[in-house]
Amino acid sequence: MKVQEAIEKRRAYSILENTEITDEILDKLTKAAQLSPSCYNNQPWRILFIRSKERLAEFKQVLTKGNDWAFAASMIAVVFFTKKEDDCVIHDRKYYLFDTGIAVGQMLLQATELGLVAHPIAGYSPQKIRKITNIPEDYKIIAMIIFGKHPQKAEEEARPPRKDFSEFRYLEDYKK
Ligand SMILES: Cc1cc2nc3c(=O)[nH]c(=O)nc-3n(C[C@H](O)[C@H](O)[C@H](O)COP(=O)(O)O)c2cc1C
Secondary structure: OOHHHHHHHOOOOOOOEOOOOOHHHHHHHHHHHHOOOOHHHOOOOEEEEEOOHHHHHHHHHHEOHHHHHHHHOOEEEEEEEOOHHHOOEEOOEEOHHHHHHHHHHHHHHHHHHOOOEEEEEOOEOHHHHHHHOOOOOOOEEEEEEEEEEOOOOOOOOOOOOOOOHHHHOOOOOOOO
8 A cells, every 4th residue: 555545544433343464464564663763762762552352351441432433443552641741852852752653643654554443542540551551650651542444334523524625735935
């Protein structure tokens, strides 16, 4: 699959069916994050993958109400890192979130190429995640990614509208 096709195909679908996440898939997703660029190659991200049925069942309790659809996850990734000092801090510019976001972006596109849905969410309780994992208090949990397969027969959810180019693109100089 070409990158452009993956960009266009990637969707945060909520209708998911179960699919087997093999070690090979797990390695490809991990590699997508591993090869991601970061400031000074600091690689501040850490990712905990939850794949076993028992652990996935435990993780249902960390999801906020509107994210019940994620109960159908075939795998969950918890994206976290230690602190802003783990990555470049240049005056008031802190790059840890920026770099972690790029790594997640690469993983989402890799998942798309593998025929998977990779749906990032912010609707979860970090406190509850900490209770059922060994992730310490000073590690910021910035996102979860819900993996699954979008059923072929499922009604396509329309892509939420995007801003027009004119609302975020500037050429040659910034204009109000
Ligand atoms: C940081 C972040 C947090 C998100 N949190 C949630 C969430 O808690 N629940 C949910 O259903 N979708 C969540 N989404 C998915 C977005 O709603 C979705 O990406 C957006 O509406 C655009 O749709 P598309 O990805 O299908 O193009 C989140 C996405 C991001 C990047």
